[in-house]
Amino acid sequence: MNDVESTSITDLSTPALEKPIETSGLGQWMSVFAVALGAFAFVTTEYLPVGILPQIASELGVTDGTAGLMVTIPGIVAAISAPTVMIGAGKVNRRHLLILLAVLLVASNLISAVAPNLLTMLLGRGLLGVALGGFWAIAIAAAGRLVTRDKAAKATAIIFAGITFATVLGVPFGTFISTLFSWRASFLATAALALIALAAQMMTLPSLAANESLQVKTLLRYLGKNSTQRSILLMGLIIAAHFASYTYIAPFLVQRAGFSASGITLTLLGFGVLGMLANFLVSASVTRHLQLSLAGAVLLMIASLVSLPWVVDSGAGVIAAVLVWGVAYGAIPLALSTWMQLTSPQLPEASSAMLVTTFQIAIASGSLLGGMIVDGYGIxxxxxxxxxxxxxxxxxxxxFGLGHDRLINKLQG
Structure with a gap:
């Protein structure tokens, strides 16, 4: 994980919680890796349907657009659960909350694996949304408490590395398992992964008592800022742009580009690998030129989306466009995360909660609107x-105008 991301995210983890837990060095890092494994399991489960959507749609007897609700529903629920859990958690021990949310993740995957129809599938995915929003609301704040204060940045970076690896491996992993067995086996595999994460957290997490939680008035004060409102709009549009298209990339590759299952797996793996590399390489640029970095990444994404229909008859052209898209999206979450945290460094829990909420609403709305377009007009x-x-x-x-210093003044003003 890069220095920009680890430093900025660490800022979210200090205000409302007690001092770091005093345990042995090995015990501290084992708990950090247990939470990181949980992050990997959560994000893998969230993105899993993207690579196996056509198979699920066919077996459950629904259209590809309707099957996209598997991405929409958890996004909507997670958007609600993130601030709700942060506000409602109060003084409940964070260890107990993290373990409970891991149990919900296991249950979600098992329900999805045996779902006989779309309604049952969406029930399982809705349960994922509850667990997902709550996990990030708690994990971001708890990360810096698992180790001594001087190691908080490194601990947070390790936990968020779980996202990076899930983004790279999650969708190709699910697609690969489905080609060997079935899409149901993919959900069973993620259930096993979630169960391992649950066991690791039960064995390693120390008590994480909390003194207070995010207050409603604090969140409302943060949302009342004009710069916050425009930043939320900016983030929502860009993330929705990605998921309106990415949710249906597998049907596009199958139906329009004629790719095989193995071809989809390799293409999406390349998307993830290049995205991970872009996330690391863009860190210095994001620090010094946030607007330029974000604008460049969005323009690359737009160029890729527009070019895909025109190169559909060329396998190499399609792969190239998808890989460029991967580079673009790899840089976008880091830039947006940095942007949102700059909106209110003095209210880190509020910006953290709204970061999760906005991201999930954008995923849900993008995949929903994209599905409606797919069903009505095509991919x-x-x-x-x-x-x-x-x-x-x-x-x-x-x-927000131009200039890095001017941007920071406007975001924090």
């Missing part, structure tokens, strides 16, 4: 729709 139009949303995100960014 190519949703790629153009994603490009339009990305363009609107650039317009929202332009309202």
């Amino acid at each position: 190519e139009p949703t790629l153009f729709f994603g490009a339009v949303l990305g363009g609107l995100g650039l317009v929202a960014m332009a309202t």
Whole structure:
């Protein structure tokens, strides 16, 4: 994990919680890796349907667009649960909450694995949303308490590395398992992964008592800022642009580009690997030129989305466009995370809660609108729709003016 991300995220973990737990060095790091494994399991489960969506849709007897609700529903529920858990957790021990949320993750995967119809599937995915939003709301704040204060940045970086590896491996992993067995086996595999994470947390997490939780008035004060509102709009548009198209990338590769299951697995793996590399390489640029870095990444994504329908007859062209898209999206979450944290360094828990909420709402709305377009007009139009949303995100960014120092003043003013 890069220095920018670890430093900025660490700032979210200090205000409302007690001093770090005093345990042995080995015990501290074992608990950190246990939470990181939980992060990997959560994000893998969230993105799992993307690579196996056509198979699920076929067996459950629904359209690809309707099957996209498997991405939409957990996003909506997680958007609600993130601030709700942060506000409602009160003085409940964070260890108990993290373990409970891991149990819900296991249950979600098991329900999805045996789902006989779409309704049952969406019930399992909704349960994922509850666990997902709550996990990030608690894990971000608890990360810095698992080790001594001087090691908090490193601990937070390790936990968030779980996201990176899940982004790289999660979707290709699910696709690969489904080609060997079935899509149901993919959910069983993620259930096993979640169970391992649960066991690791039960064995290693120390008591994480809390003194207070995020207050409603604090969250409302943060949301009342004009810079916060515009930043939320900016983030929502860009993330929705990605997921309006990415949710249906597997149907596009199968139906329009004629890719095999193994071809999809390798292409999505390449998407993830290049995205991970971009996340690391762009860190210095994000620190010094946040607007330029984010704008460049969004423009790359738009170019990829627009080009895909035109290169559909060329396998190499499709792969190249998807890989460029991977580079673009690899840089986007880091830039947006840094942007949102700059909106209110003095209210880190509020910005943390809204970061999770906005991200999940954008995932849900993007996949939902994309699914409606896929069912009504075909897959190519949703790629153009994603490009339009990305363009609107650039317009929202332009309202902050130009210049790094000016941007920071406007975000924090």
